[in-house]
Amino acid sequence: MPAAVRSRATPRPQIDKRPVHLRVVPQPHVPRPAPFLKWVGGKSKLLPALRPLMPNGKLRYAEPFLGGGAVFFDLSAEQRLEHALLCDVSRDLVGACRVVRDELPALLARLNVHEAHYLSENEENRALYFYAVRNRHPADFAMDDVERAARMLFLNRTCFNGLWRENRAGRFNAPHGRYPNPGIVQADKLHAASAALQGVDVRQADFRALPELVQDQRVAFVYLDPPYHPLSATSSFNAYSGGQFSGKAQAELADVCRRLDRLGVRFLMSNSDCGYVRDLYRGFEIGTIRAARSINCKGESRGDIDEVVVRNYAD
């Protein structure tokens, strides 16, 4: 058939001239990973001052005083981590991190139960529920890891000042907080934290075990944030995990840092700015950053205060 005839027979494509309405598919909001527990001495507000002090490039990283893990989550958000080892002496904290990493759906289900109970009650009954959960201590009641983690998160979100404080017997002892809407589940935040924790080694360990762990895992950079050395006999912020972090423990930590230095591992340590700490780290790079202290024993602001940062590297 000649081309002219064929083209006349072929129907021309119709152009749809109706206005096009693009359908916007809502994307799930994935927040930046950040601490999922409120923690005394948490470093979230100090991140802008700490970031420039960190080494550049991808890091084989360890953090032996994990707490809420503000620095870990920040490095993870910036995709700076090639490997991460996270340790803390607190069994509840380490257990909660592992559950967030490995058993998030089960944890969310338990938190939803806590939230439904708590929010449906009046203030008096909320307090009763809080103390019932607080008194159900894992040492006295059989409790799987998920229930234990849910208990910790629930208490952390509903207690006064939102923190984790234990007495000398290792029992959580903060009072009820009476917040109208304490945000018990926070699923988005937990999803983001869980994603950041995938593939991360989280262990219950004392800082004295650090040099061996660091060698085994070829860690090249360690950030250490021990309980502050108290600035005076009455200002003790370090009742995190039942025991106190004594001056002797600070000296042992300085020995650990010297060992890291001999192993060729870079370290950055933050602490309260006092003569005792400065003496322990003489010979290393010592600087200061400004920290806002917001929690004392009365929950009042104490204003800004210098915090010391010690490094065994310049840039």
Ligand SMILES: C[S@@+](CC[C@H](N)C(=O)[O-])C[C@H]1O[C@@H](n2cnc3c(N)ncnc32)[C@H](O)[C@@H]1O
């Ligand atoms: C200042 S907090 C860390 C805060 C953390 N950088 C953050 O941003 O939340 C200190 C942590 O050291 C832990 N800790 C206390 N004594 C320890 C020890 N002997 N070995 C390891 N961790 C210890 C506490 O349980 C606490 O979580």
